[in-house]
Amino acid sequence: MDDGHHLSSADFRAQGHALVDWIAAYLDGIEAHPVVSRVAPGDIRRQLPPHPPEHGEDFAEHFPQVLADIDRVVVPGLTHWQHPSFFAYFPSNTSGPSILGELLSAGLGVQGMLWATSPACTEVETHMLDWLIDLLGLPEVFRSTGPGGGVLQDSASSATLCALLAARERAVDAIADLTRCTVYASEHAHSSVARAVRIAGLDPSNLRLIPADAAYAMRADAFADTLAADVRAGLVPTMVTATVGTTSSTAIDPVRAIATAAASTGCWVHVDAALAGTAAVCPEYRWIHDGLELADSYCFNPHKWMFTNFDCDAFYVADRRSLLQALSATPEYLRNPATASGEVIDYRDWQIPLGRRFRALKLWFVMRHYGAHGLRHHIRAHLDLAQHFAQLVRAHPDFELAAPVPLNLVCFRHRGGEDVNAEIVERCNASGELYLTHTRLDGRYVIRCSIGQTQTRRRHVDAAWRQIEQVAAAVGGQSGRRG
Amino acid sequence: MDDGHHLSSADFRAQGHALVDWIAAYLDGIEAHPVVSRVAPGDIRRQLPPHPPEHGEDFAEHFPQVLADIDRVVVPGLTHWQHPSFFAYFPSNTSGPSILGELLSAGLGVQGMLWATSPACTEVETHMLDWLIDLLGLPEVFRSTGPGGGVLQDSASSATLCALLAARERAVDAIADLTRCTVYASEHAHSSVARAVRIAGLDPSNLRLIPADAAYAMRADAFADTLAADVRAGLVPTMVTATVGTTSSTAIDPVRAIATAAASTGCWVHVDAALAGTAAVCPEYRWIHDGLELADSYCFNPHKWMFTNFDCDAFYVADRRSLLQALSATPEYLRNPATASGEVIDYRDWQIPLGRRFRALKLWFVMRHYGAHGLRHHIRAHLDLAQHFAQLVRAHPDFELAAPVPLNLVCFRHRGGEDVNAEIVERCNASGELYLTHTRLDGRYVIRCSIGQTQTRRRHVDAAWRQIEQVAAAVGGQSGRRG
Known part of the structure; x- marks a missing residue:
């Protein structure tokens, strides 16, 4: 047959049903697999054809073979994050509704870089981020109806970077001053803080890792001392990251004390609750966010513990101006009446990439x-x-x-x-x-x-x-x- | 009933089938919709409940209502990127096989930050990136079996940023020298180049926008002159982006001449073929990549023109060392025997975020x-x-x-x-x-x-x-x- 046909609607339905059933069976039977893959480096690649096919295997006919290859080649090479005995790292849990949301996003295939390029993609996202404020009891300062607002990022690493870029924008005007920017985080903060410092062109030696207390939380007094010394030295305190739930031990930095210490210096306060934030759906755990209303930015990852597929990080700023100043750019080919009106959010100005998919569906x-x-x-x-x-x-x-x-x-x-x-x-x-x-x-x-x-x-x-x-x-x- | 149950396997199958059918019907009937959404700002949000539900609507029972809401609330708010009369921007086309690949990725729910966290996620990706070298006739220097290799990024913007971070790493040792870094691109280059310069903490006034010729392609002679002047001025030429297929007009910068001019200065040559790269699946269009074997990095987006859902940018480096030096970090909680062996690729060192999903499935x-x-x-x-x-x-x-x-x-x-x-x-x-x-x-x-x-x-x-x-x-x- 003449290969290369697009999959017909009827065939997409048939193969889509088969794949849904395959996924259901995979998740049903996941406990039969070793949690950690036992393959050695190169084992997977060796089973794949060395070159792409010149002639396609039309999925209308060959999809059973594709699924057989997934079983034979891919599944043994998986470490099964959805296995109930996966206790490693932090979870990246998912759920039926989330998988369906991701499927719908792929099926619609819209790209929401601008409000105008699919208003629903932007508005449902803004709305879900406001819903999360209700769900977690987050401070009103982050709600989109004020000067702040939320956006979905791919990860807390990217959220930390965006926070630092906004903080850098607010802290210094001249490029030459970047060498004086200082950044603070607990010695147990995630490696993404040090990485953001390097990406943003700041001096890694100006990253102050503040000692922790006996519970592995940042010592606010030590932070205050370091901050004061840096101010005396003529440096520019640019951002402090308070971690709510460190990766090593879910230690909870004292956000209120840290933010209070930072207040007089203009240092941006970012709160990284990537894993822990989800706990605040339970009112009895909202104490983890004590002092969050004093922060400049905040993130947590529904893709870790809230049954929502990776990638889905909820990132909030109390005032969006610095973020937009740091990241906005409007070349001619992106100009449009809605953007010009100033009445809409264009999320491409809130993130590192330009394009974006409809991730809010799975959260909804x-x-x-x-x-x-x-x-x-x-x-x-x-x-x-x-x-x-x-x-x-x-x-x-x-x-x-x-x-x-x-x-x-x-x-x-x-x-x-x-x-x-x-x-x-x-x-x-x-x-x-x-x-x-x-x-x-x-x-x-x-x-x-x-x-x-x-x-x-x-x-x-x-x-x-x-x-x-x-x-x-x-x-x-x-x-x-x-x- | 007691709400909050996880969706049963049987219900996931039933609702998954319904959603697959909904997507098929959406794509079948897409021409009945206006290509560009007609909603006004706020129209979508007004139709959503103001707060998240206290009690869930179990999808086992309520999924028909969910799909009805998608039809009623979301679809009118879409600008339909998959509509055959969408001639805006660049395409972001998709296909049945790609949607199935994205669904499988969501269903598996693995997170491939390290080889060890799901070897198949890394190895299938490396393999597909090598397949693309065959498919497009790209230079062998980018193949993973040598000192270079490929990785999937979310977008060409992120690829450009990663290229610049690697280039910056190679160009200067001291933070104080960042102010001397110069970056070059055609006056028609994508706005992501200027954005990467700002993100990386380089001086925006050190971005040289090189004039274009009558066909809107960068003038290699003008680039060579500017480069020479900068070298004479004691500046550090850090990266030049040659665009193969500019956003404004698909003009094709002369990669060979640009790379030749850059060679003696150590300036990193990045080639951005985000849209145009896909044309090289046709041998008669491979001239667009003439000189690419001289480049340090390259990217194109299968998510634009190659029937693969957003997000999927293929990014290659000729030598991965600078990229890894710029982005690698190994805190204790990410240490593992496979990483320590040096025999595997850990893609978290090749990108801005830490986590990553199994995007290679849709390419496969x-x-x-x-x-x-x-x-x-x-x-x-x-x-x-x-x-x-x-x-x-x-x-x-x-x-x-x-x-x-x-x-x-x-x-x-x-x-x-x-x-x-x-x-x-x-x-x-x-x-x-x-x-x-x-x-x-x-x-x-x-x-x-x-x-x-x-x-x-x-x-x-x-x-x-x-x-x-x-x-x-x-x-x-x-x-x-x-x-």
């Missing part, structure tokens, strides 16, 4: 399907499971907690020392039964158990603990007890 | 479904339609071409002057029958007709021209002929 679908009540139910379940796991750790003579457990992450260690802990993580991950990652706190190796996948239930947490206990017993027996 | 699906043969067939059809449209313009006494037509964009104008042309665009877009945008060339208003949507056929181009003729006759009659 998630909030509409679950409602605030449903989201609270699931988030509370994760929070309860973390306390349950922490209790298992506490009750075991060979293990100890390595940090407070304010949210859904448990940092713990075997009393047998660094090698034992590293060996436990390695063997657990090799077992296929669960996936754990590690960090360092006070220089010591710490195992992280992060609970937040959509299908994680008590039985998965209990099974994980049994596996850890068994592996520890084997490792401890080999290495000798050093507790 | 597109290349596999169409094959090189099928893609060539469709791209040639667009190229032929552009020549056909250009001929219609040439044959009309009141219109003239405003630029050469090397690819799929026709720049033209009515002889009646600026106001007549602006009025033609406004009325055509208000008609709902087509969507045109404009630019300026030599200071004069120019209408752009960009041909590249998946379903655009000759009848759509002919209908567009008839509409333009009719509107022009009406406008010309009102404004008086000034030709």
